[in-house]
Amino acid sequence: MNLAVAAAVFPLIFLGELPDKTMFASLVLASKGRPAAVWVGAAAAFLLHVIIAVTAGVVLFHLVDHRILDVAVAALFFAGAAYSWHIRNETEDDDDAAAVGGSALRTAATATGVIFVAEWGDLTQILTANLAARYHSAVSVGVGALLALWAVAAIAVIGGSGLMRVLSVRTLRVVTAVVLVGFGAFSLASAL
Known part of the structure; x- marks a missing residue:
């Protein structure tokens, strides 16, 4: 492993x-409780993406039209926005009960799924694949990229756990819906 390459990639x-949208997703997930479980889930998703990027990422992005990936991501963002808007009026007590009753494993699995889907075809995944091809050092690039992604997830989780002290659940859901519509529109515009 080349530490200089890892340090340049970080x-x-x-x-x-x-x-990025995955930082926002981590922040929102952590705002509902179990920040450590959210970080573990995000970390697992990032690990999978880094492995994909440094091994097969370069080939995949040359074979699959980037517009197809952008349309799929846009559809997922719009679906997430619709869901956030739909549940915006549920009471905070219901949310607190769900957060307390949900297991850490379920929270981590949800975070893994959300982050994995959101990160697919993302700028940092493509950049990681390109850096691995450029430096010819998959392990060094992978370590630098993974540590950077984990650091950003930690920042988001710490911010998300404190966010609920200042915002109501309803406000957070409305803001989430608006932001997801924006991400969806941007992804759709990129595809066209």
Whole structure:
């Protein structure tokens, strides 16, 4: 492993992921409780994506039209926005009961699924694949990218766990719906 390559990759992936939809997804998930479980789920999803990116990512993105990936991601964002809007008026007590009653394993599995889908075909995944091809050092690029992604997830989870002290669940759901519509529109525009 080349530490210089890992150190060069870390800031690129970190800065690319900071304003990303997966950071927002981690923040929202962590705001509902069990931040450590959300981080574990996000970390697992990022691990899978880094493995995919450094091994088969370059080939996949040359074979599959990026527009198809953008349309699929847009559809998922619109579905998430519709769901957030639909449940915006449920009481906070119902949410608190669900958060307390949900297992850490279920929370981690949900976070893994959400982050895995959201990250598919993402800028940082493509960048990781390109860096692995450029440096010819899959392990070094993988370690640098993974540590950057895990750091961003930690920042999001810490922010999400404190977010509920300032915002109501209803407000968070409305904001989530609006942001997801924006991400969906951007993904759809990218596909066209």
